[in-house]
Structures are given as structure tokens and as C-alpha cells.
Amino acid sequence: MVVAQVLFTIMGICTRLGAQKLPWSEVAAARAVLGAVVAIAVARMRGAPLVIHDRRTAWARSICGTVAMFCTFYTFGAPAIALGDAVTLGATSPIFIAILAPWLLGERSSRIVWVATTIAFAGVALVAGPSFRLSGSLSLVSLLGAVASALAMIWLRRLGTGRSGTPRESPEAIVAHFSLVAGVSLSLVALPTLRMPDLEGALFLLGTGASGAFAQIAMTRAYALDRAARVGVWSYLGVVLTHFAAIVILGEPEKPVGLAGAALVIAAGVGLTWSGLREARATAALVSPPCQTGR
Template sequence: MVAAQVLFTIMGVCTRLGSQRLPWSEVAAARALLGAVVAIGLARMRGASLVVHDKRLAWARSICGTVAMICTFYTLGAPAIALGDAVTLGATSPIFIAILAPWLLGERSGRIVWVATSLAFVGVALVAGPSFRLSGSLSLVALLGAAASALAMIWLRRLGAGRSGSPRESPEAIVAHFSLVAGVTLSLVALPTLRAPDLEGALFLLGTGASGAFAQIAMTRAYALDRAARVGVWSYLGVVLSHFAAIGILGEREDPTGLAGAALVVAAGVWLTWSGLREARATAALASPSFQCSDEPSCAPKPPCQTGR
């Protein structure tokens, strides 16, 4: 997930620069189509299957992911909203995951999740507030993209876990399916304003597509390995990296209130991560064969129980 966030940051910078020369829809279409090429190529190299077994979930993931991609690239390509702010609003998807996971995945969210969620939404209000009159619609589009992305990640988690007795989908198969659906959709959106890129524009298209494709594969693998809410909070690293990139590479000026809001969003993510790691350690300790199996009140580890197994 950390590797995915570094690559997504590169994608965001290339998208902002590429959108200065080309329509945002063309940049997004290139990202999706190159994503399909990379996923299929990696599958051939690894000998991984590109067959999608659970077509219903795959289509649900791809449709939600396509909506999220449209919203994301629309805001990333818009100069009216700072890159860091656009990424911060988009990075609220783990918060939506934490809210929806109990109903859609059966993964219980405790009190810490809800407190952290409230903290994150205060941060969102601070990020969107200073520029809301100028880019309020963009802020709403970014949040819509975050909600759609959360649904896509939930379906991705269910695809990665697989059903009992059914084969698992490979990360390459999931990414290829999503990329092809998004690529066809965005190509149709881009057709009315299609423009031939110059050399620099073509390099930005390539950078956007390649970094986004490899990031998608890394993220897909991450969601297949652990609980959605716990993995998702690592996407907050992308917020920090994007703000640094906006200042250092793009030369954008950051509003102090917006930075404070971004800090709150990141703090909520770090808190959720810390609580998730504690929960994982506690679960692992209870599952350890050296843990006591008696009904004694003591929680001290004991030698393996003689249960005949």
C-alpha cells in the first residue's frame, strides 16, 4: 500500500501537468488503457490467470471504480483546486470504507473508528472551506469520487477474499477488467475533445498511465491481504506526499487552514492504523497455540493444551 501511494502521487503530478496541455478526459483514458496493457503484460510474465470468476462482483468493482476515476481525474486536472486539496478530499475513501464495511463486509467498526471518522470529516471541512466559493462543485465531485472509490475497494476486498470453494481472482485479472471498462468509458468521453499530444504531453500521458497502473496492482494486492478498513488508512500517506509534491514540484501555494485540515485527516488515518495493528496483535495472540485454553481468569500464555489434536 505504501508503494501504491508513492506511485499514485507520481500519477497526480503527471495528471496535473498533462492536463495543462490536454483535456483531462484524454489523460484519464490514457491512464485506464495503459493500466490494462500493464496488467495483461504482468499476467503473461507471471503466468497469472486473467479469467474473472465472480463476474457480478467484478462488474460492481469496475463500475464504481470508473465513476471514481472520472471524478478523480476531473478534479486532478482542474487548476481551480490545489493538487494537495484534491488528493486530501479523495483520500477520505477509507473513512467511507470504515462506515460501509460493517454492512457490506461484516467487518465490525469500533468506537475508535467512529471518533477518527468525525476527526477526518472536520479535516475535510477545513480543506474544502477556504476555497469552497471558488471550487465548491469540485470539492463535491472529489467527495463523490471518494465514496465511489470506497465502494470499489469493498467489492475489491470481497473479490480478493474469494468465496468458499471458488478460485481466487488474480490482482492482474481484477485490474485488467477494471481498466478495460474504464478505458472504453473514458475514451468515449474523450472523443469530442480528443487532441494529438506533443512530445512532452505524450510523456505525461505515459507517466500517468504507467504509475497509475502499477499503483493499482499494488493496491489490489494490499486489499486482498488484509481487512479493508485497516489497509485503507495507509492511503493517507498519499495525502502527505501530494502536498509536498504540490509545493516542491508544481510550486502551488498551500493555505494554512487547508494544511491544518490535511493534518487532521492524516492524524485520523494514523490513529486508525495504530488501533488496527493493536487489534491484529491481540487477535494473533488469542489464536496462538501456546495461549491457554482453560476457563481460568488469568490471561498468561501457557504450554500448548492437550486436546488430542
């Protein structure tokens, strides 16, 4: 998960730099198309199937993921909003998952979920508030992307899960389906303003696509190796890394109010993840067999 967050940070930096030379839609299309190529290549290497059984849920996940990608790359490529702020607003997706899960997954939300939600939105207000007159619409687009990402994760959780609770689709099949839908959609949007990149622009396109594709594979692998609650907390490392990289590499100024808001969003996400981990441990303790003596 740490590797994934480093790669996502590289993707954000390459997107911001690439958008200075090329339209944001072209950068996003390159990310999606390369993501599909990498997913199919990895599937062939591992011998993983690329068949989708639950097509309805797969399309719901891919459409929501495509909307999230539209919003993410649109804001990443817009100089009117700081890259760190855009990433912070996008990092509210776990909060939206907690809000939507009771209605879409039938999972009850505890009191700490609503406390974390309040803290997170206070952080959002601090991040977006000082520059809302200049980049208010971009802040709203970032939040829309977070909602779409939350829906995509919810459909991903439901995707192809049978009665035994095991997924029927391979991770590569899910990533390939989403990347192809996003690639076609973003390519159509990019066509009217398509430009031939120079060498530097081509390197930024390659960096965006490759880092994003391998980050997604690393993240998928992380969730396969350990509990989601334990792994998910490391996703907020990406917010910290992006703020630091934006200051050092891009020279973007960071205001104390914005940093305080980012800290609140991270604290809310960590608290929510910690609560989920405690609940998972409590559930495991209830269903585990009692210890036997004399062994």
C-alpha cells in the same frame, strides 16, 4: 507501499501538467488503457489467469472504480482546486469504508471509528471551507470519488472469495477487468474532445498511465505481503508527498488552514489503521494455540 505512494504522486503531478495541454478525460483514458496493458502483460509474464468467476461482484467493483477514476481525474485536471486538496479529500475513502462496512460486509464499527470519522470530516471542512465558493462543486466531486473508491474496495474484498476465504481471481485479472471497463468508458467520454498530443503532452500521458499502472500493482503486492492494517497506514504518505510536490513543482500555494485540515485527515486515517491493527493482533492472539512448555 511507499513505492506505490511515490508513483501515485508522480501520477497526480503528470495529470495536472497534462491537463494543461489536453482534456482531463484524455489523460484519464490513457491511464486506464495503459493500466489494462500493464496488468495483462504482467499476468502473461507470471502465468496468472485472467478469468473472472464472480462476474457480478467484479462488475460492481469495476463500475465503482470507474466512477472513482472519473472523479479523481476530473478534479486532478481542474486548476480551480489545489492538487493537494483534491488528494486530501480523496484520502477520506478509508473513513467511508469504515462507515459502510457494517451494512455491506456485516462488520461492526468500534467507537474509535466514529471518533476518527468526526476528526476526518473536520479536516475535510478545513480543506474545502476557505475555497468552497470557488471550488465547492469540485470538493463535492472529490468526496463522491472517495465514496466510490470505498465501495470499490468493499466489493474488491468480497470479490471471488469462497467459503475458505481465499480469493478465486488473480490480482491481475481484477486489475485488468477494472482497467478495461474504465478504459472503454473514459475513451468514449474523451472522443468528442480528443486532441493529438505533442511530444510534451505524450510524455505526460505516458507518465500518468505508467506511474498509475505500476503504482496499482505495487499496492496490490503490498497488501499481499503483509496485514492490511499495517500496510494501509502508509497510504497517507501519498497525501504528504502530493502536498510537497504541488508546492515545489507546481508552485501551488498552501494555506495553514488547508494544511491543518490535511493533518486531521491523515491523523484520522492513521488512528483508524492503528485500531484495526490492534484488533487484528487481538484476534490472532485468541485463535493462536497456547504455548507448550518443555520445548
